Amino acid sequence: MDIKVPTMAEMAANGQKPDVLFWVGCSGSFDQRAQRITRAFVKILDHLKIKYAVLGTEESCTGDPAKRAGNEFVYQMLAMQNIEVMNNYGVQEIVTTCPHCFNILKNEYPALGGKYRVRHHAQFLQELIDQGKIKLTDANSFKGKRITYHDSCYLGRANEIYEAPRKVLELLDAELVEMKSCKTKGLCCGAGGAQMFKEEEHGKLRINEARTLEALDVQPDIVAAACPFCNTMLTDGVKGKDMQVSVKVFDIAELIAQGQGLDGF
Amino acid sequence: MVLTIVQSLCFVLFVGGCSYIAFRGFRNVYLNIMLGRAADYTDHPGERWKTMLMVALGQKKMFKRPIAAMLHLVIYVSFVITQVELIEIFIDGIFGTHRFLFHAWENIPFLRGLYVFAINLIEVLSVLTFIVTIAFLYRRDLLKLPRFNKPEMKGWPDMDAHIILFLEMFLITNIFIMNSFDMAAAHGEYGFWISGMIAHSWEGMNESLLEIFEKIGWWGHLAGVLGFLMYLAHSKHLHILLAFPNTYFSRLTPKGYINNMPEVTREVKLMLDPNAQVEPAASDAPAKFGAKDIFDLTWKNLLDAYTCTECGRCTAQCPANMTGKLLSPRKIMMDTRDRMEEVREKMDANKGVWVDDGKNLIENGYISVEELRACTTCNACVEECPVNISPLDIIMQLRRSLIMEDSNSPNEWNGMFANLENNGAPWQFSPQDRLNWEKA
Numbered sequence: 224m225d226i227k228v229p230t231m232a233e234m235a236a237n238g239q240k241p242d243v244l245f246w247v248g249c250s251g252s253f254d255q256r257a258q259r260i261t262r263a264f265v266k267i268l269d270h271l272k273i274k275y276a277v278l279g280t281e282e283s284c285t286g287d288p289a290k291r292a293g294n295e296f297v298y299q300m301l302a303m304q305n306i307e308v309m310n311n312y313g314v315q316e317i318v319t320t321c322p323h324c325f326n327i328l329k330n331e332y333p334a335l336g337g338k339y340r341v342r343h344h345a346q347f348l349q350e351l352i353d354q355g356k357i358k359l360t361d362a363n364s365f366k367g368k369r370i371t372y373h374d375s376c377y378l379g380r381a382n383e384i385y386e387a388p389r390k391v392l393e394l395l396d397a398e399l400v401e402m403k404s405c406k407t408k409g410l411c412c413g414a415g416g417a418q419m420f421k422e423e424e425h426g427k428l429r430i431n432e433a434r435t436l437e438a439l440d441v442q443p444d445i446v447a448a449a450c451p452f453c454n455t456m457l458t459d460g461v462k463g464k465d466m467q468v469s470v471k472v473f474d475i476a477e478l479i480a481q482g483q484g485l486d487g488f
Numbered sequence: 489m490v491l492t493i494v495q496s497l498c499f500v501l502f503v504g505g506c507s508y509i510a511f512r513g514f515r516n517v518y519l520n521i522m523l524g525r526a527a528d529y530t531d532h533p534g535e536r537w538k539t540m541l542m543v544a545l546g547q548k549k550m551f552k553r554p555i556a557a558m559l560h561l562v563i564y565v566s567f568v569i570t571q572v573e574l575i576e577i578f579i580d581g582i583f584g585t586h587r588f589l590f591h592a593w594e595n596i597p598f599l600r601g602l603y604v605f606a607i608n609l610i611e612v613l614s615v616l617t618f619i620v621t622i623a624f625l626y627r628r629d630l631l632k633l634p635r636f637n638k639p640e641m642k643g644w645p646d647m648d649a650h651i652i653l654f655l656e657m658f659l660i661t662n663i664f665i666m667n668s669f670d671m672a673a674a675h676g677e678y679g680f681w682i683s684g685m686i687a688h689s690w691e692g693m694n695e696s697l698l699e700i701f702e703k704i705g706w707w708g709h710l711a712g713v714l715g716f717l718m719y720l721a722h723s724k725h726l727h728i729l730l731a732f733p734n735t736y737f738s739r740l741t742p743k744g745y746i747n748n749m750p751e752v753t754r755e756v757k758l759m760l761d762p763n764a765q766v767e768p769a770a771s772d773a774p775a776k777f778g779a780k781d782i783f784d785l786t787w788k789n790l791l792d793a794y795t796c797t798e799c800g801r802c803t804a805q806c807p808a809n810m811t812g813k814l815l816s817p818r819k820i821m822m823d824t825r826d827r828m829e830e831v832r833e834k835m836d837a838n839k840g841v842w843v844d845d846g847k848n849l850i851e852n853g854y855i856s857v858e859e860l861r862a863c864t865t866c867n868a869c870v871e872e873c874p875v876n877i878s879p880l881d882i883i884m885q886l887r888r889s890l891i892m893e894d895s896n897s898p899n900e901w902n903g904m905f906a907n908l909e910n911n912g913a914p915w916q917f918s919p920q921d922r923l924n925w926e927k928a
Contacts, residue, residue, distance in 0.1 A: 224926055224927070224928060226926075227926075228923065228926045230923070247922075247925070249913045249914055249915070251925070252913070252917075252921075252922045252923075252924075252925055253913060253915055253917045253921070253922075253925075258925035258928060261925050262925060262926075262928065265926075277923070279922055279923040280919050280920055280922045280923060282912075282922060283912030283913070283919070284908055284912055284913050284914060286908070288904060288908075288914050289904070289905060289908055290746065291746070291865050291884075292887065292891060292897070292901050292904070292905075293778065293884070293887030293888040293889075293890055293891035293892065293897075294888075294891045294892065294897075294901075294905055295748075295749045295752045295777070295778075295888055295892065296752055296755070296756065296892065297905050297908050297909060299748065299749075299752050299753060299756040300756050300759070300760070300909070301908060301912065302748075303756060303757070303760060304760075304912075326742075326744040326745075329742075330741070330742055330744055330745040331745060331746065331748060334747075334748050335748055335753065376864070376865075376866040376867055376868075377744055380743050380744075380866065380867040380868065380870070380871050381742060381743050381744025381867055382742050382743075382744050383742070383743075407552075407871050408805065408868075408871075410807055410810075410868075411807040411864045411866035411868065413807065413864060414864070415864040415865050415866050416863050416864040416865030416866070417901065417904070418864050419914075420900055420901060420903075420904040420914055421861075421898045421900040421901055421904075422898070422900065423813075423862075424808070424813045424814065424815075424858055424861050424862040425812075425813065425814075425858070426808070426811045426812035426813040426862075427811060427812030428811040428812060429811065430807045430808070430810075430811050430864065432811075433807065433810060433811050434807075
């Protein structure tokens with residue numbers, strides 16, 4: 224990538240403070256597919272000259288998978304370390320591309336002393352669009368494409384954010400189609416509650432298969448997600464149905480970056 | 489005169505006896521709920537009243553399924569309005585009068601008109617309710633709606649559902665027996681339309697026979713109402729009462745929020761800094777992490793369990809259940825209630841004192857580890873529940889106990905926990921590589 228990503232440490236050393244901390248999350252940091260989402264979002268931030276920084280090596284898991292598995296100890300240990308790091312930098316604004324990080328930072332960190340204004344990148348991008356800051360140079364590339372949006376549980380039901388990601392997609396001027404289960408009735412991808420990190424329990428079908436079937440039912444060109452874990456589950460699901468050539472799974476940030484004519488992510 | 493006094497006495501004894509039995513049932517429900525841990529659900533009273541008005545009284549969440557909602561609304565409105573007739577039954581029962589309100593308002597046309605209108609309304613709603621009840625039976629037994637026919641519904645729960653529907657039909661039948669024979673005996677004086685039509689069939693019957701049948705309907709309806717009252721505490725039908733407190737005590741936090749355990753915060757703070765200022769533990773008893781049994785759940789979880797009417801909307805939307813896993817959120821609620829009933833039975837046999845029976849809510853024929861493991865915490869069940877129950881809250885507390893008390897965790901999760909502790913990520917990556925995504 225042709226961008227040097229600023230870290231909080233470097234900024235602090237230069238006596239600077241970013242307007243917003245970009246919380247990358249474990250998936251966005253380590254998972255090869257999710258890294259592309261991270262880079263796409265950074266490209267957008269850089270392109271719009273937003274003063275941001277990441278924690279880099281000082282970031283740890285928020286503790287979400289531990290907490291949802293039932294391990295409150297591991298969660299609170301990680302949470303307190305993260306809070307200490309962020310409070311030392313005087314962090315006030317956070318944006319993250321992961322709904323799980325978003326939920327726990329926004330809802331569960333405050334009681335442990337971590338009080339920040341937290342936004343998910345769907346909200347963040349929507350605000351930029353509303354302010355007229357995001358202009359698509361390459362909107363035609365989505366003309367006539369069918370896009371279906373998959374609601375992440377931790378964005379949707381957990382925090383009632385249904386419209387922001389849809390508003391972001393509207394900018395693409397593509398045809399938006401809804402799956403059978405959407406918004407409050409959105410069907411889980413199967414990754415939440417730490418399921419991502421274990422084998423599924425015995426059943427007839429995998430949850431990501433069930434969700435992929437619903438997505439394929441509306442014959443989309445693109446399945447849009449706003450969560451790196453949903454992205455993994457749906458990508459696997461589409462591959463499992465041997466449809467990966469005609470159906471692509473993208474994050475909303477990747478689609479916006481493409482529309483802006485940005486590349487190299 | 490003597491006969492009237494005997495009748496009044498019978499009435500008072502009958503109503504008193506049934507009410508006492510009903511009261512004992514309700515008291516047990518209350519005592520069982522109070523077995524739970526303390527938890528505060530009293531903040532933002534304004535929002536709570538609003539939630540109760542919208543969700544319980546206004547049935548807001550029912551209308552996500554409009555057809556079921558309309559059918560349910562008919563029974564609900566009918567149930568509430570029929571209680572008007574009960575006022576007169578009580579007056580007549582105690583004082584040995586007959587249609588007291590109708591005769592008392594002989595010279596006040598407005599009130600008498602209102603009375604006749606009220607009874608007519610009750611009759612119309614009763615006919616509609618009768619039809620809806622049959623529709624409900626059809627849906628359950630012939631259409632075999634999947635959510636009514638899951639494994640956890642076999643046996644008593646299915647029987648319970650049928651008892652409720654048949655009791656409703658029994659109540660309505662008796663209203664029409666009572667009103668139609670009364671209309672025939674009074675030569676249509678009351679002006680009730682529907683029972684007036686039925687009354688034509690009784691023409692030519694002698695007066696005393698008409699009166700006897702009217703009394704059968706009268707007592708039958710009363711018995712039905714009191715039967716329901718006694719039955720409620722033992723039935724899923726209890727939702728007609730508990731939906732109100734349960735929605736008042738709703739969780740007002742975002743659905744994604746899961747509380748931070750204060751007992752863990754204390755320990756972690758001390759672990760990170762032995763000199764940390766921490767709040768002292770609430771009691772001297774060693775802290776128990778998560779819930780194993782009903783005593784470890786909050787009173788709100790237990791109120792949730794008693795409020796559940798086993799409609800199965802949660803289970804129908806559960807991604808785990810949909811894909812054939814063992815988990816059913818409804819069963820979580822049913823098992824919790826069943827365990828409370830077992831505990832109460834054992835306490836009653838032991839003069840009200842609880843002696844550990846070596847069982848708890850996990851396994852022991854209640855909630856299995858496999859069920860708990862299948863949850864994705866997606867909140868679909870919580871979103872669906874028409875009376876704001878959270879099966880997820882119970883699942884999370886039981887999960888905590890499995891992991892933190894029993895170290896009962898799948899191997900993959902143990903690996904994940906170790907990675908989190910050692911490298912701050914669920915996978916085995918070095919924290920030093922966290923910015924490597926930049927380099928691609």
